Amino acid sequence: MTDFSQVDSILNKYTNVSESLIPLFQDIQGLFGYLPQEILRYVADKASLPLAQLAGVATFYSQFCFTPPGKYEILVCLGTACHVNNGESMASIIAAETGLAEKEVSADGLFSWQRVACLGCCSLAPVMMINGQVYGNLTHKKISAIIRQLRKESAGGVKI
């Protein structure tokens, strides 16, 4: 059973839900890690808004996702500076190291990855971000080591 009480307290923050859909979705995604469909339905009902309006807004913005991401969400930067510094190869390496296609989540729920437009750390290109932490000057070796380390830490229960 989903606990809607937390969603209610988020909803109570906003007097005009229709105008506040983006911060509202950001709060919900902060809570669940993604936008669960049942929660979107619940919000639509509560706020008397068409579900289509909510879906229309949510799908427009790349921040919102509709399936749970991996525990370690890898964002591979493909801004211009990363692109000219072989960012696309880094994406292939991450795909090969995790064995995952873009936006796919590993069976153990540990990893998912996706390309993003620019993380703004262009001087360290090529760059990736994992759960808010930026890793720069990537190489094949460095990526393998980071992923290996994350697997190890997760297995050992050590917090990164």
Next chain:
Amino acid sequence: MRLLLGFGSCGLAAGALTVSESMQKVLADTNLQLTLVGCNGMCFAEPLLQVIDDAGENYYYGNLNEDIASNIAKALLAGQIPQQNLLMQDANDFLAPQTRVALAHCGLIDPENIEEYLWVGGYTALKKAVLMNLEEIIAEVKLSGLRGRGGAGFPTWLKWQNTRLAPGKEKFLICNADEGDPGAFMDRSLLESDPHSVIEGMVIAARAIGATQGIIYVRREYPLAVKRIGKAILQAKNKGFLGDNICGSDFNFNLRLVQGAGAFICGEETALIASLSGKRGMPTFKPPYPSERGYHDLPTNINNVETFANIAWIINNGGLSFGDLSNDENSGTKVFALTGKIKRGGLVEVPLGTTFSKVIYEIGGGLKNGKEAKAIQIGGPSGGCLPGKLLSTLKINYEELASVGAIMGSGGLVVMDDSTCMVDIARFFMAFNKDESCGRCTPCRIGMVRLEELLTEICQGQGKEEYIPFLETLGKHVKSTSLCGLGNSAPNPLLTTMRYFPEEYAAHIKEKRCPALKCQALLDYSIDEEKCTGCGQCFKVCSAGAISGMRKQAYHIDSSLCIKCGMCQSSCLFDAVKISSKGVAM
């Protein structure tokens, strides 16, 4: 003595946190204190420590690690300035040719402490502005000749005046910090390093246009900027620089922070307003301009972060002095994010009218490996790729850039060498703009898809000669028949690469060859037997089974099986995998 450690996003990504911890360990309970500052622009040397001794001399220590930092801290405690190879020799080469207005305090003050901003003269312009009448403020900005630093270069004073004179019971002010250009990070750095200068500029603007409420719209990909600007707003409120009766006057202005949700198009004014209103970020027809009818249908003034960061300086020093900073009909300075194949990449601020070669070769120290710049990309996905031969004469000037097919843009400046394929770059930007098109106008929605498809075919060696005139016609159509700035400029990277690098298109189409060795489908992989140690790493990563051989002997790639994924090359520790692009015989 001041010890300043760069604590911006790139500093932290490069390891500034562990460096600070190791220094704090040494400095704890001593009279030397470490100040955590934003970024002074020398991203190439992060983590970076700046020491200012009591005589005001500057010493920079770059690319620090824990041990070196700890040793420096010990030496400083002992009253010595470490002089060995740790000291950066080229800091002055990078900094001295610059003129810093917007970046004046970046990297020199703790962005999370308003006292430091006040210490460098912060909020004095605001105190002055509350005593000026509204026309005087706008007149001063008009004298300065300041133009919007977000890219389009619209005169700032005129925008302010239009909003001020537009009928409406209230006026609204927005700071556009939705910095979406890939390859640009000026706004991030300003917000992380000197958030109060942006707030001060906004409060002055609010006073001039008669706004009582404002919003800073920040990209969600910038968590540190969000944190610091949020903190700065609270501090400014506590000090009476925001809220009611600002600086003891009858002027009230409240400011809040809103995070974007990841859409490049929201940098366009009307799309930004749609997004703030909880809608899909789709631009609307102008007029009415936001200055007439914007957020909540109120007259709304929207300026970029860097524009606001110049305002306090203009009020303090006078509009005419801002014009005098440059030796050009365009006044003031512009901040650039210098990246790509450059030796000293980072944030650079130079007077308008400066030549590009000065920025790239003097400040940036030239290219990595001493190569020549083949091209620069300026203005991001709306800008253009300009050839290296233009750099020595081309000035940083709105009109000059437009005349060569590019735009000033918000400040992205990516340097490219002979390993960058211009067809691939055009494809990259068309793909970006296709993804970011909101979908409203058919020419942009479908035209961008077609442009990307055709360029992809060319990059894969399937292009035909008739694609060239078609790409040009379609690109021009998309530009002239789309509603907003995105569609109007999206084909620029394509059209400029076609104009300046036609021979690269010809090589891809006629010879099926990529001169920059970038387009993977046109490459041939082989193993250099001299360099190969027979470690077997390439064999392990090859998913196509194209690599064969015995351990401790040179391996071999079967080109008929090779899928050209490049994994063997990136995994080889001995640089033994060679690539070439032979093409087909004519």
